[in-house]
Amino acid sequence: MILFDGAMGTMLQQAGLPAGACPEAWCLVKPELVTAVHKKYVDSGATVIETNTFGASRPKLAHYGLADSVKEICFAAVRAAREACQPNTRIAGSVGPTGQLLQPLGELAFEDAYQAFAEQISALDEAGVDYILIETIIDIQEMRAALLAAKAVSKKPVICQLTFEKDGRTVTGTDPQTAAVILDKLGADIIGANCSLGPSQLVSVVEAMSAITQKPIIVQPNAGMPELENGKTHYHMSPDEFAGWIPKLAAAGATYFGGCCGTTPEHIRAARYIIDNLQTSTKNWPQLVKAVVLASRSQRVYIGKDFPTAIIGERINPTGRKAMAAELQAGKFQAVKREALLQIQAGATVLDINMGVAGIDQAPLMRRAVEQLAVMTKVPLAIDTTDPAALEAGLRAFPGRALVNSVSAEPERIEAFLPIAKKYGAAVLCLPLTPGGVPATAAERVAIIRQIIAAATGAGLTENDLLLDALALTVAADSQAALETLHTLTAYRENFGLPSVMGLSNVSFGLPRRDLLNGAFCAMALAAGLDAPILNPYDPLMKDLLAASAVLLGKDQHAKKYSSSYVHSTAAVATTTDKPTQLPITPALQKTDTPDVLETI
Amino acid sequence: MILFDGAMGTMLQQAGLPAGACPEAWCLVKPELVTAVHKKYVDSGATVIETNTFGASRPKLAHYGLADSVKEICFAAVRAAREACQPNTRIAGSVGPTGQLLQPLGELAFEDAYQAFAEQISALDEAGVDYILIETIIDIQEMRAALLAAKAVSKKPVICQLTFEKDGRTVTGTDPQTAAVILDKLGADIIGANCSLGPSQLVSVVEAMSAITQKPIIVQPNAGMPELENGKTHYHMSPDEFAGWIPKLAAAGATYFGGCCGTTPEHIRAARYIIDNLQTSTKNWPQLVKAVVLASRSQRVYIGKDFPTAIIGERINPTGRKAMAAELQAGKFQAVKREALLQIQAGATVLDINMGVAGIDQAPLMRRAVEQLAVMTKVPLAIDTTDPAALEAGLRAFPGRALVNSVSAEPERIEAFLPIAKKYGAAVLCLPLTPGGVPATAAERVAIIRQIIAAATGAGLTENDLLLDALALTVAADSQAALETLHTLTAYRENFGLPSVMGLSNVSFGLPRRDLLNGAFCAMALAAGLDAPILNPYDPLMKDLLAASAVLLGKDQHAKKYSSSYVHSTAAVATTTDKPTQLPITPALQKTDTPDVLETI
Numbered sequence A, B: 001m002i003l004f005d006g007a008m009g010t011m012l013q014q015a016g017l018p019a020g021a022c023p024e025a026w027c028l029v030k031p032e033l034v035t036a037v038h039k040k041y042v043d044s045g046a047t048v049i050e051t052n053t054f055g056a057s058r059p060k061l062a063h064y065g066l067a068d069s070v071k072e073i074c075f076a077a078v079r080a081a082r083e084a085c086q087p088n089t090r091i092a093g094s095v096g097p098t099g100q101l102l103q104p105l106g107e108l109a110f111e112d113a114y115q116a117f118a119e120q121i122s123a124l125d126e127a128g129v130d131y132i133l134i135e136t137i138i139d140i141q142e143m144r145a146a147l148l149a150a151k152a153v154s155k156k157p158v159i160c161q162l163t164f165e166k167d168g169r170t171v172t173g174t175d176p177q178t179a180a181v182i183l184d185k186l187g188a189d190i191i192g193a194n195c196s197l198g199p200s201q202l203v204s205v206v207e208a209m210s211a212i213t214q215k216p217i218i219v220q221p222n223a224g225m226p227e228l229e230n231g232k233t234h235y236h237m238s239p240d241e242f243a244g245w246i247p248k249l250a251a252a253g254a255t256y257f258g259g260c261c262g263t264t265p266e267h268i269r270a271a272r273y274i275i276d277n278l279q280t281s282t283k284n285w286p287q288l289v290k291a292v293v294l295a296s297r298s299q300r301v302y303i304g305k306d307f308p309t310a311i312i313g314e315r316i317n318p319t320g321r322k323a324m325a326a327e328l329q330a331g332k333f334q335a336v337k338r339e340a341l342l343q344i345q346a347g348a349t350v351l352d353i354n355m356g357v358a359g360i361d362q363a364p365l366m367r368r369a370v371e372q373l374a375v376m377t378k379v380p381l382a383i384d385t386t387d388p389a390a391l392e393a394g395l396r397a398f399p400g401r402a403l404v405n406s407v408s409a410e411p412e413r414i415e416a417f418l419p420i421a422k423k424y425g426a427a428v429l430c431l432p433l434t435p436g437g438v439p440a441t442a443a444e445r446v447a448i449i450r451q452i453i454a455a456a457t458g459a460g461l462t463e464n465d466l467l468l469d470a471l472a473l474t475v476a477a478d479s480q481a482a483l484e485t486l487h488t489l490t491a492y493r494e495n496f497g498l499p500s501v502m503g504l505s506n507v508s509f510g511l512p513r514r515d516l517l518n519g520a521f522c523a524m525a526l527a528a529g530l531d532a533p534i535l536n537p538y539d540p541l542m543k544d545l546l547a548a549s550a551v552l553l554g555k556d557q558h559a560k561k562y563s564s565s566y567v568h569s570t571a572a573v574a575t576t577t578d579k580p581t582q583l584p585i586t587p588a589l590q591k592t593d594t595p596d597v598l599e600t601i
């Protein structure tokens, strides 16, 4: 276990920093006192010390009139830290939050946050830190801005530490597992938590994260839970009690440890003693399952044969829908939001977003749609576009792990889309199309998918990032079309074992009562291995058949959900309309219980 | 090509038999004149001559007060024929119709017809004929009585010749292919047609029969179509014209030829000349397909992957239905008949008949139900019972080819049911149950089915007689039950390639909205290879999903049926009830166009 240091701010106050003063300024004005704190931690046994740059970003320093001193302070901070180093000491460049909520929750634009982080991290990198340590972040979207910036300006390992509340989520609603998914895929090298809670409360956070990612886990607790006394926050946990939690945290999966608020060199010394006497135990790596996990800010959706069928709502698409297209042309998103909420109410667990309006630049439209949906709903999104700029805008704006819809074997998709997917840690829907056209047989589709998988892994994606589309064609044009698609699903499972996805509604194009064809095809496809249908979730028959299929395919144990949904239904006669009529407003930030899935990404 | 003789009656009339006299009586009183006719045919080149016993059955002879002379006349007739034989001449013992329609179309009880035929055929057999020739039969049920009697009392090859009308069917509605299926399976050795029509009209009859059976085909036309002159029937086709049809009949598949009304030794001599100069051509044996064919009196239902899904209606079953049970206890069949007609109107192509009423002897109930349904409907029946006596009663009474529901691996089923199925030429539903209970896995079911197939082929059945049941269990009791059944269907197809069958409704037992579960399960099972679901055809959702599944599985080319059914349907909202309200009376005897299926049994 690697030991980081403890609190800096309180140590500086003890050394004379006035309350309300800028701690980072001391790097310039009293670097020897900063070095002195670092030395105490090094002497206590810390092998990684954190620079005094927690607030050394342009927006934070602006409060003290030091906006233009970011680089100067960062360089001074690293120098002050280096003065304290022993040969085995490493320096982590601390990067704290901007102190503002990002749009649309707050006022700060994502790109402004990104620029601030890029400036600070660039300076720290140039000054020679060994790690970039993004810490005490309460909003996953701010963390994404910082992490993307770090990846853009530095090649140093990046540590991402979020801060959780008593309910186990960040202030803006992200649980540890969801955070770990998003950050792992986005390229964080070490993932963890710091501040807010004491070590006992962070055991479950560490457990949750280490169950879902193979990245190392770091934990830097406060010295117990904060207690308010006479308007001031105090931390009362003794060094021995504090360090006494280390074995439990190690058992939960942490391999990096340090202290946050209220911790002192004594706490770190006690930790050093415990760590040196710790039975070396290797982390139990979570078992890799063949599933793709998508995430919103606040929940995950697993797509794979051992998970409930994921329902991808297809309705946010202006193609052939004049009213929605006209609204989007006018820069309005009422229809989009309405469709989002109604689809979720009708059972969609993922929303597909297509912004293809003739004559309009898709990218800004996609960005705004994603921003608004991300704050209004809790489901992951699929960015449905053929425009690389719109794809990047959507993925960048989404505070979770989105799905790229889609990457075919066409060179422009392979070359432009796969690097973007990799950069944003997105999952990819692989569509077996070539420049030559649409492959008719399952065997041809398998061959094309094999090409796409090779290109995707070449671009740095893993198999667990990929969903395979079985390609539903129109049965009115070819009587064998649906059968071939079902064979394709079987062939995918046999050849790849990766989860599958498919838009259903093509199959019924040009025929009456499309709901019957779509519904029957859905049941058949689910039985043949389809994991994530893309469909119109309002269709009452589809809803009914999805519920029944879940029972039949063993995805609704003891038919519990089914029985409770239909207990008062009368039989057979008519599937009367239960069209959604109300808008249930369940904003993304509302806390929910995500079922614990002890699987990994 | 084997050449039979020509007409006997007209020849005897020329020899002095008075109109209205009993021709068969001349075997006793003027045997030398009978022998003289036979001699002329033998001299003309016939190698098989037919005894003068067409009407030598008890009911026919009773018209002349000769009811008790059956045996005496038959023996005399065979003697008279033998007198005319050359070394290579064979004798066919002619057996004509009783002259009465069987119950319930007419007055004659099946068992009385059977006894009459058994008496006559037994006499002919004992007298030493080479073939039993059952001829000029206009009702398939009378033919069945005769054939069953022949098989019971004689080991001689049995020739079955039906008589067809201009519309290509027998008077009671049986087409040549359906007749060939029923008679082939019931054990006829040579199958064909005689009388009624001239040779040109019988070409298509021969073609139809030879396309569906591998048994040899016989054809004995009249000398042209009958013409009525002054109240008497005349036949005008010349010997050369008559014989000129032989190459066409041979090409159509006939390998036995002879003459009926209006033919003379000259016709046979002309035939001999043509046959001797015929290019020897072997019959093109029809390709065997892996399909089970069931038949009613008037149509066939093919069950297999290249045919439309067979819909087996499950509603004729008093289990748990108090009203129907009470009626049956009172010997009434109103509810049974109503359910039959409604199910057919709702799309059933086969009807399952279960007569399991507590405290009532099933066999007579089954017989009466089958008799009444057979005359009222045109669909094949499945005899659903665990009682061997009821099984035999049902199969015996049904004027077609029924399905035995079911034969498990339980010894009492194997030992009692398989010989009965073989005797009546029925198809068999193989159910993978053992005395040990219900097998949970697909692999176990495959192993049990393998045992049943071995026992069935041991009992003289062929693989094309067998339907495999995949065993739908209750998903409420076991979440994996439906999945395992779907795997079983796949495993059956891989291991056996035989058609499959399955009752669906078990799957949803104990859960609400069973229509949803049954419907989704049906679509899944059809896609996994189910050929014949047993279901409640009134269920409107099931009906819809069956229609949609047919399109999706390539069984409704160009979605023709689907489109015409749903062209005026509006989409999605609600599957409004289209419950059957009228009783469409389509009696079995009404002529229908059966689509030509050029496949064999």
Ligand SMILES: [Zn+2]
Binding pocket: A194, A195, A196, A222, A260, A261
């Ligand atoms: Zn803290």
Ligand SMILES: [Zn+2]
Binding pocket: B194, B195, B196, B222, B260, B261
């Ligand atoms: Zn005739």
Ligand SMILES: [Zn+2]
Binding pocket: B229, B234, B235, B236
């Ligand atoms: Zn005439």
